Amino acid sequence: MNKGIFSFLLFTFSVFSAQQKPIQIAFLSDVHFQDLYGSFSDNDFKGTINPKTGKPTILRTMDAQLHSTRIFNENYFAFLKALDDIAEKGIKIVAMPGDFSDDGQAYNIRGLHKILDQYHKKYGINFYITTGNHDPVGPFRQDAGKDDFLGQDGNALGIYSKENIGKVKNNIITKDIAESGYLEILDELKDFGFYPKKEDLFWSTPFDSDSFTNYSYEKALQKADYSKRMYEVAKGFSVPDLSYVVEPVKGVWMIAIDGNTYIPKNLNENPNNPSNYKGASIGYNNVLMNKKHLINWVKKITQEAKANGKTVIAFTHYPMIDFNDGATNEIKNLLGEKKWQLERVPDEEVAKAFAEAGLQIHFAGHMHINDTGIRKFGDKMLVNVQVPSLAAYLPAYKILTIKSPEKMEVQTEVLNDVPNFDELFPLYEKEYEALKKDNGKILWNKDILQTKTYHDFMLFHLKELVRLRMIPDDWDKDFIEKAKALNGQDLLLLILNKDQLKEKEITPEAFQIWNFEDLLLDLYKFQSADELAKKDVPKEKLQQYYILEKLLQENQSQDPFIVKLKSIFKILSLLSSGDPSNHFEIDLKKQEIKRL
Numbered sequence: 001m002n003k004g005i006f007s008f009l010l011f012t013f014s015v016f017s018a019q020q021k022p023i024q025i026a027f028l029s030d031v032h033f034q035d036l037y038g039s040f041s042d043n044d045f046k047g048t049i050n051p052k053t054g055k056p057t058i059l060r061t062m063d064a065q066l067h068s069t070r071i072f073n074e075n076y077f078a079f080l081k082a083l084d085d086i087a088e089k090g091i092k093i094v095a096m097p098g099d100f101s102d103d104g105q106a107y108n109i110r111g112l113h114k115i116l117d118q119y120h121k122k123y124g125i126n127f128y129i130t131t132g133n134h135d136p137v138g139p140f141r142q143d144a145g146k147d148d149f150l151g152q153d154g155n156a157l158g159i160y161s162k163e164n165i166g167k168v169k170n171n172i173i174t175k176d177i178a179e180s181g182y183l184e185i186l187d188e189l190k191d192f193g194f195y196p197k198k199e200d201l202f203w204s205t206p207f208d209s210d211s212f213t214n215y216s217y218e219k220a221l222q223k224a225d226y227s228k229r230m231y232e233v234a235k236g237f238s239v240p241d242l243s244y245v246v247e248p249v250k251g252v253w254m255i256a257i258d259g260n261t262y263i264p265k266n267l268n269e270n271p272n273n274p275s276n277y278k279g280a281s282i283g284y285n286n287v288l289m290n291k292k293h294l295i296n297w298v299k300k301i302t303q304e305a306k307a308n309g310k311t312v313i314a315f316t317h318y319p320m321i322d323f324n325d326g327a328t329n330e331i332k333n334l335l336g337e338k339k340w341q342l343e344r345v346p347d348e349e350v351a352k353a354f355a356e357a358g359l360q361i362h363f364a365g366h367m368h369i370n371d372t373g374i375r376k377f378g379d380k381m382l383v384n385v386q387v388p389s390l391a392a393y394l395p396a397y398k399i400l401t402i403k404s405p406e407k408m409e410v411q412t413e414v415l416n417d418v419p420n421f422d423e424l425f426p427l428y429e430k431e432y433e434a435l436k437k438d439n440g441k442i443l444w445n446k447d448i449l450q451t452k453t454y455h456d457f458m459l460f461h462l463k464e465l466v467r468l469r470m471i472p473d474d475w476d477k478d479f480i481e482k483a484k485a486l487n488g489q490d491l492l493l494l495i496l497n498k499d500q501l502k503e504k505e506i507t508p509e510a511f512q513i514w515n516f517e518d519l520l521l522d523l524y525k526f527q528s529a530d531e532l533a534k535k536d537v538p539k540e541k542l543q544q545y546y547i548l549e550k551l552l553q554e555n556q557s558q559d560p561f562i563v564k565l566k567s568i569f570k571i572l573s574l575l576s577s578g579d580p581s582n583h584f585e586i587d588l589k590k591q592e593i594k595r596l
């Protein structure tokens with residue numbers, strides 16, 4: 001072969017290979033970082049001494065954790081484990097779609113900064129974060145505190161930013177427990193996406209009219225200033241928006257959308273009053289009404305990306321697509337419109353607006369669930385990937401591998417084993433002993449302190465959460481009282497008699513292995529973990545659930561109890577058989593998702 005032609009072919013192959021090298025981004029959402037080993041700038045309190053380690057620890061009570069949809073303490077160790085995993089895999093880009101802190105308190109934000117900085121310096125990982133409804137809780141700094149830190153005697157300890165705002169007399173006062181506003185968060189975390197870095201190839205905000213072709217780091221730095229990132233949410237009420245787009249590696253634009261919409265409660269009130277704003281937890285339904293500039297900005301970015309050959313990946317705290325696998329209406333009919341966080345389900349108009357703006361791939365958090373949602377509008381397709389929380393069942397993060405502009409792979413990395421997750425157990429022992437002295441208190445199950453893995457700990461957390469909060473809050477008391485005495489065989493015999501079951505070759509005795517409370521727990525497992533819950537639900541039991549669902553759908557009874565059972569099994573069936581959410585490939589050209 002001609003030497004010149006061979007050299008040309010070799011060069012072409014090298015360029016093609018370089019272009020085809022996959023780019024990986026890890027997504028860590030809802031970390032809810034609380035600095036167990038942090039300190040306060042204006043108070044000498046270092047925490048409660050752990051008898052196991054001798055270390056002072058600033059932690060919340062187990063009782064508080066088991067009544068919350070997230071844990072507050074052990075996720076500290078899970079966060080470090082996830083970052084170690086990411087470093088070991090050689091991934092250099094980490095996106096964090098909000099709720100990176102407990103509630104935006106100064107000591108937690110400082111602690112987070114320290115850890116992110118360590119992993120950046122040691123492993124070269126670049127972090128790009130966006131805000132959630134816990135960071136900040138409101139647009140401006142406000143006094144706050146918690147009643148449920150754990151004191152040295154095992155009782156609750158209050159930590160507040162000023163006197164007379166909490167319920168607990170045994171307390172610590174520090175300004176570092178106040179809920180930071182946007183300004184404080186921007187100042188502390190500007191190095192992690194909120195400001196441009198010299199090595200970024202492009203960085204811009206919704207308030208920057210310059211195009212990609214005119215980009216300069218110096219101009220971007222000026223546009224990053226807090227004062228230049230405000231919009232009017234209502235007449236006379238200006239609040240910040242920390243959205244940005246960044247090109248961390250050649251060819252990939254990451255859009256970090258600040259989906260927080262802080263709407264004033266009273267238009268006659270002072271715009272600077274931090275308590276005069278509603279929370280942002282509703283998500284994109286409020287964006288459509290009160291933050292329309294974001295949709296126009298996304299459209300501008302996707303068009304510019306297309307013109308310049310860039311692949312766009314977006315991430316926000318809030319989902320853009322219904323995350324209940326088609327079960328939302330069934331849940332609404334069964335439990336009511338305000339249960340199961342249904343107010344957080346985005347309207348179909350949200351997906352339509354962003355799909356028509358050119359968005360195709362979006363990663364979200366907020367719900368602490370594993371899920372994939374797909375919507376098609378004509379020739380447009382939007383895929384919404386729900387990133388689980390490290391602080392809830394099932395603790396996991398996502399890895400996106402961009403193989404080409406049309407083909408991408410998503411892998412879910414579950415955290416089963418986490419070093420030191422049980423480090424705080426001796427402190428909870430003290431708490432339990434103190435709680436036993438309070439006769440009016442419903443005790444948490446101490447067996448959680450016998451768990452051997454982080455996975456089992458988080459599964460136990462879900463079990464206790466369902467018992468202590470979900471069942472009392474979500475479900476009709478009379479229905480639960482009647483249902484909880486039944487096992488699988490009892491449920492079968494409500495539908496068909498033994499002769500009818502024999503005709504269908506169904507052995508009712510085999511259904512005795514589970515009871516109604518097991519069924520409800522499994523329902524919540526699928527709500528949280530989607531198809532990954534199948535690892536925690538025996539195959540035989542799942543098959544029995546499907547048999548019951550089929551029999552109930554065929555049943556014509558109008559008995560209210562049977563109607564509710566029918567609904568429960570239908571919801572479980574839908575939640576356990578949605579789109580691929582563990583390991584899958586997205587083909588944007590064919591507009592399809594394939595399970596891997």
